[in-house]
Amino acid sequence: MARRPIGPTVVLVGRPNVGKSTLFNRLTGTRRSIVAPIAGTTRDVIQQPAEWQGRHFQLVDTGGLFGATKDPLHAMVVAHGLKALRSADILVFVVDGREGIQTGDEEIAQQLRKYGHPVVLAVNKTDAKKASQQAATFSKFGFQPLIEVSAEHGEGIGELLDAVTARFPKLTAEEKAAHAEDAVGAAEDFSFSKGLGDSGEEEEAEVVEPDEDQEIAVAIVGRPNVGKSSLVNRLVKAERVMVSDMPGTTRDAVDVVLNWHKKRFRIVDTAGMRKPGKVFASGPIENVSVLIAKRAMMRAQVAVLVLDAVEGATDRDAAIAGEAQELGLGLIIAINKWDLVKGRGEDWVKKFDDKLRFMLKFLDYVPLIHMSALTGDRTSRLLATIDRIATARKKKVPTAQLNKFIERVVTLHPPTTKGKKDVKIMYATQTAIEPPEFVIFTNVADDLHFSYERYLTNALREEFGFEGTPIRLKVRRRAKKARP
Incomplete structure (x- = not known):
């Protein structure tokens, strides 16, 4: 399958502490950007793929790009942020509706006009009545559309995304087909239990590609x-x-x-x-x-x-x-x-x-x-x-092959006795990948000595090539068959 591009780049820009990081987290459904009531919290340029109504794009939070700060690394922050602005397809200018127009907002608006990118004006924190009433004052900047939002409470987010994606280039026929293919693919779930049955045939350990x-x-x-x-x-x-x-x-x-x-x-x-x-x-x-x-x-x-x-x-x-x-x-x-x-x-x-x-x-x-x-x-x-x-980490070992291996290593080194009964390992199965997990069934024990579990883990790793990944081992007592 050909690799598809991540779509247009949408950059959030605004004064420190107007809610850019909260908006970024809301739009991407993540907690990627740090949110704190301290201006200039975000330093790096944070990027995250996002999607709205089938349109994919890359969302960028520029952090403390504008405004005075005591951060000794501010010059580096600005350099990274300006690079993101230059490469943007669409800018979302975030302002604080509660505070109203500030000098910093006017300076940023002046800078954004120089880039010539489409600008969507997001008036944040308009959940308060006063903020909503003065939101229209930001129209003096001349950026359209003006969308009232509350990043904290999720209000106006759909309208903002509609406004942003409306400025994307129209999808080609090939891209529309690709999106349809994604929708079908998303419905297909991997079933690990499929193929784990004992077919009696020698199989190689598979990898979920x-x-x-x-x-x-x-x-x-x-x-x-x-x-x-x-x-x-x-x-x-x-x-x-x-x-x-x-x-x-x-x-x-x-x-x-x-x-x-x-x-x-x-x-x-x-x-x-x-x-x-x-x-x-x-x-x-x-x-x-x-x-x-x-x-x-x-x-x-x-x-x-x-x-x-x-x-x-x-x-x-x-x-x-x-x-x-x-x-x-x-x-x-x-x-x-x-x-x-x-x-x-x-x-x-x-x-x-x-x-x-x-x-x-x-x-x-x-x-x-x-x-x-x-x-x-x-x-x-x-x-x-x-x-x-x-x-x-994606390897899955067929049950037949796994149990032949278990039989071999147990014969070489049997488990220790538990109480008065000899512990016998009856069979094993792999129950998960990423990380690989195995369940060992025994006749009497719900656990094995930690040194024996380590022996089995090391043997599994060497035999099947589980390099660099933890192996989880669970021990279960085999259920007794009900008498007729």
Whole structure:
């Protein structure tokens, strides 16, 4: 299937704290942008695909592009925001209906006229009677249409989307056919139970192949200032995410789409996650940033934990990795800034890796990649590993093949006795993918010794190639047959 474009680019622009991020979250049905009563909360340019009445588009929140701020990174914010404005197809000028026209609004209106893009004027916060009454005063800017909305309560959102999409180019016959195809495809659900029956034939472990349009969602996670944003920029070969030596530069979870070897990755750069006590003490902005980072992990398939080669691993790195494992994500440890330690010899590298493995011994199945976001060294290897792990997470093992394997490994190493009865493993089945999950049925036990479960997990991983992904194992006592 040919990959379709994401559609026109719609950019939200306005003074700080007029409700752009709330409107962005409302229009996309997400909590991607941080919302706080502090002007200039959003730094990065946040993008998210959106759809209205069959029309697809890319929605962009420009953050604190206009208005004075004490943020030391304001110049970088402005540079990224202006780039988004220049590439826009349609602008949504967001103003605050409660405050009325401010000097900043007039300055922005003057700037927008220079771009020559279609502008839809969204008068936000008009749920209050006074705000609704003075909404018409914004018509002096000359932008049409003027739509009254309440991003917080969802009022006027449909009318705003109608106004925006009415300014899109008309669909071609091919695009109309593609949208119809999407509607049919959306109704087709994958049934994992299909094909799990014991056919008696030897089958290979299958992979649920994504269609060409399906993305691999990747969360770049780690402590502040380990080089996450630099890595994202290196992968996409553009200054897409702000990079600074100042810890905590990234606040929002920033998505970028990357095409590599006929695969499409959605890379999410997240805010650095410090210890909970430090996050709480820093105030509401960092608290929300970390919450958004964790939500980004929840919608990812693979997490890349970025470490600093100079600093090595810390307890906080282990905690972040543990969260990714708990969520069932595929995981890679990317040891960044390797250019700063390169040349120290093979013995030093071995000791470094051994120490890292010891500290993160619960992640013995996770691949390590020594790389440099600065030089680009081994970034292609990182993408190849992400692809392999995403594929491994989709494997499903036919029941017949699985039970032949179980019989073999149990014969080599039987489970320990529970009480006075010998524990026998009767059969097994795979019940889920992403991550792979297996249920083991026994004669008497609802659980197995943790060391035996680890033995089975390691054997499954080696036999079927479940690289870099957690394997969930559940043990059930086989139900007794009812007597006639």
